[in-house]
Amino acid sequence: MRVLGIETSCDETGVALYDGEHGLLAHAIYSQIPIHAEYGGVVPELASRDHVRKALPLIREVLDKAELTRTDIDAVAFTAGPGLIGALLVGAALGRSLAWALGVPAVGVHHMEGHLLAPLLEDSAPAFPFVALLVSGGHTQLVDVTGVGRYRILGESLDDAAGEAFDKTAKILGLSYPGGPVLSRLAEQGDPTRYRFPRPMTDRPGLDFSFSGLKTFALNTLREAEAEADGAIDAQTRADIARAFEEAVVDTLVIKCRRALRETGRRRLVLAGGVSANRRLRARMGEALAAEGREAHYPRPELCTDNGAMIAYAGWQRLNAGATEPLLFKPRARWPMEELQPVGPAII
Ligand code: KG4
Numbered sequence: 001m002r003v004l005g006i007e008t009s010c011d012e013t014g015v016a017l018y019d020g021e022h023g024l025l026a027h028a029i030y031s032q033i034p035i036h037a038e039y040g041g042v043v044p045e046l047a048s049r050d051h052v053r054k055a056l057p058l059i060r061e062v063l064d065k066a067e068l069t070r071t072d073i074d075a076v077a078f079t080a081g082p083g084l085i086g087a088l089l090v091g092a093a094l095g096r097s098l099a100w101a102l103g104v105p106a107v108g109v110h111h112m113e114g115h116l117l118a119p120l121l122e123d124s125a126p127a128f129p130f131v132a133l134l135v136s137g138g139h140t141q142l143v144d145v146t147g148v149g150r151y152r153i154l155g156e157s158l159d160d161a162a163g164e165a166f167d168k169t170a171k172i173l174g175l176s177y178p179g180g181p182v183l184s185r186l187a188e189q190g191d192p193t194r195y196r197f198p199r200p201m202t203d204r205p206g207l208d209f210s211f212s213g214l215k216t217f218a219l220n221t222l223r224e225a226e227a228e229a230d231g232a233i234d235a236q237t238r239a240d241i242a243r244a245f246e247e248a249v250v251d252t253l254v255i256k257c258r259r260a261l262r263e264t265g266r267r268r269l270v271l272a273g274g275v276s277a278n279r280r281l282r283a284r285m286g287e288a289l290a291a292e293g294r295e296a297h298y299p300r301p302e303l304c305t306d307n308g309a310m311i312a313y314a315g316w317q318r319l320n321a322g323a324t325e326p327l328l329f330k331p332r333a334r335w336p337m338e339e340l341q342p343v344g345p346a347i348i
């Protein structure tokens with residue numbers, strides 16, 4: 001079965017073709033970064049309008065890349081939530097009506113399930129069961145995964161998501177949107193020994209997170225450095241603060257993931273969502289787990305952030321299990337992952 005995947009939940013238009021036999025045939029992503037950069041964050045209405053502009057050309061591009069035509073599409077998967085409702089509506093309306101016009105089934109996909117299953121697109125796909133760390137702009141969750149749709153939330157952020165903390169701290173440091181990757185590049189030049197940020201909620205039991213205090217810590221550190229330097233801090237100081245912030249987030253995530261693996265007795269960890277593209281996180285997590293005889297899996301960087309491939313793949317999994325979306329589709333801005341229907345028996 002060849003599934004066309006359409007992702008429009010936020011500021012990236014993603015389209016892909018996934019084939020049950022041959023894997024990912026082609027994918028294309030159009031990022032709206034330049035549109036939102038001048039506002040310092042995503043403007044929902046501008047996002048929706050740009051998805052309208054880019055979705056069809058991207059579908060044509062992906063079909064061309066795969067050397068296929070629209071009659072080769074056996075099913076359509078689109079992101080049905082969670083996300084910006086206007087942006088979701090664009091992909092859902094297009095995906096559902098395209099499937100209707102082609103006379104093929106359609107399925108609405110949960111965006112975070114897409115992220116969670118993305119590592120399964122890679123050659124070294126992890127087997128179930130595993131613990132997943134979902135770290136994106138809107139979510140930070142530790143999930144015990146015993147199959148497709150079998151998700152038990154072990155812990156989550158009580159305030160800012162990890163990506164949100166990166167973006168807000170980047171703003172404090174005067175960096176451009178989207179802050180995560182920019183801050184991370186700056187951090188590479190930073191001295192990790194100059195400042196030390198707290199590791200929130202690691203000194204007590206549990207698997208929840210809290211990242212909002214770190215941006216305040218970054219702001220206070222910056223203000224103190226400015227006061228010492230009479231208002232004009234140098235580039236190195238900014239890099240040192242970025243480094244200290246990144247180290248604190250990475251360290252906290254590593255501590256909580258190791259704890260989750262110990263508590264569940266799982267051997268494999270899957271990292272997914274935009275922040276899993278972070279090089280320092282990938283390196284540190286890989287080292288820490290290898291030292292314990294455990295494995296860390298992550299998708300290639302372009303499949304960590306929003307993309308159509310993960311939606312096509314998650315859609316394929318659900319279509320195989322007989323799921324279809326009625327003509328009356330309903331995108332959801334909020335959608336707890338535990339509400340998803342399990343596919344197949346639990347693997348424990
Ligand atoms: O999964 P994603 O593309 O969209 C959501 O579903 O939210 O994640 C976007 C988030 C943003 O907060 C972005 O700053 C962050 O992921 N991000 C990163 C990196 N690349 C993306 N954060 C830290 N380091 C990166 N290399």
Ligand code: ZN
Nearest residue numbers: 136274305306
């Ligand atoms: Zn995402």
